[in-house]
Amino acid sequence: MIGVKGLSFVRDGGFSLAVDSLELNDGQVSALVGKNGCGKSTLLRCLAGVLPHGGGILLDGAELGSLGHRERARHLAYLPQELGCPQMDVYTLACHGRFATLGVVRTLGERDRRLVRQAMELTGVWGLRDRRLADISGGELQRAYLAMVVAQDAGTLLLDEPSAHLDAHRRWELAGLLRGLAGEGLAVVVATHDVESAFSSADNVCLMADGRVAAQGPPDVVAASGAVAPALGVGVAEQDDPKLLWRYALTRA
Numbered sequence: 001m002i003g004v005k006g007l008s009f010v011r012d013g014g015f016s017l018a019v020d021s022l023e024l025n026d027g028q029v030s031a032l033v034g035k036n037g038c039g040k041s042t043l044l045r046c047l048a049g050v051l052p053h054g055g056g057i058l059l060d061g062a063e064l065g066s067l068g069h070r071e072r073a074r075h076l077a078y079l080p081q082e083l084g085c086p087q088m089d090v091y092t093l094a095c096h097g098r099f100a101t102l103g104v105v106r107t108l109g110e111r112d113r114r115l116v117r118q119a120m121e122l123t124g125v126w127g128l129r130d131r132r133l134a135d136i137s138g139g140e141l142q143r144a145y146l147a148m149v150v151a152q153d154a155g156t157l158l159l160d161e162p163s164a165h166l167d168a169h170r171r172w173e174l175a176g177l178l179r180g181l182a183g184e185g186l187a188v189v190v191a192t193h194d195v196e197s198a199f200s201s202a203d204n205v206c207l208m209a210d211g212r213v214a215a216q217g218p219p220d221v222v223a224a225s226g227a228v229a230p231a232l233g234v235g236v237a238e239q240d241d242p243k244l245l246w247r248y249a250l251t252r253a
Contacts, residue, residue, distance in 0.1 A: 031205050119150035143170070168245075195250060199219040200246040223236050
């Protein structure tokens with residue numbers, strides 16, 4: 001669980017982030033949505049401890065800044081938006097998720113290898129384990145990185161645009177995967193432009209605009225708040241059609 005109180009961040013160039021309070025709970029998928037430049041990724045990076053910030057962030061009851069690297073890695077895993085393509089195979093990348101909690105001698109034990117395989121099977125990349133990262137598609141690379149953070153076995157996952165490069169079917173699968181992880185008690189926090197998926201599959205929506213939280217709460221509450229169209233430039237409406245993949249659809253503002 002992450003609790004935010006009085007969070008602030010100012011970037012060179014004038015952009016400022018200010019979040020008075022926010023709770024991202026265990027057992028829930030929380031979606032950060034908003035236009036480009038609204039502060040979604042900046043907020044996620046503050047929550048991950050990547051950016052210096054004012055105010056307080058509590059991670060499972062402890063002040064984020066008081067936790068050492070290895071202790072933080074046991075509680076929190078972060079997947080940034082920009083992913084590299086290092087010279088390694090898919091299995092080795094997934095193993096890096098375990099390195100964060102190991103000592104100087106990065107030797108994987110039986111439990112580590114089991115967690116890596118489970119994460120790769122869960123994200124659908126076990127069959128790609130011997131492939132070089134340079135030889136797989138962008139969507140496959142995205143899922144390989146997702147396997148890495150799942151293998152970390154942290155209680156909180158911070159994911160920045162995890163559906164980027166995924167086709168429609170894989171986006172649908174990803175939503176189910178994240179719901180399954182939340183069902184196991186994890187706090188799953190996703191920054192996304194995929195508004196239909198966010199409103200249809202998240203438990204909690206945090207709508208952002210100009211570095212501020214415009215609305216937050218269950219999808220139906222945020223959808224009815226009147227804040228969606230001003231923040232996104234489009235509206236959302238719940239659909240009553242079982243044939244549709246997503247329960248919420250975009251509407252004209």
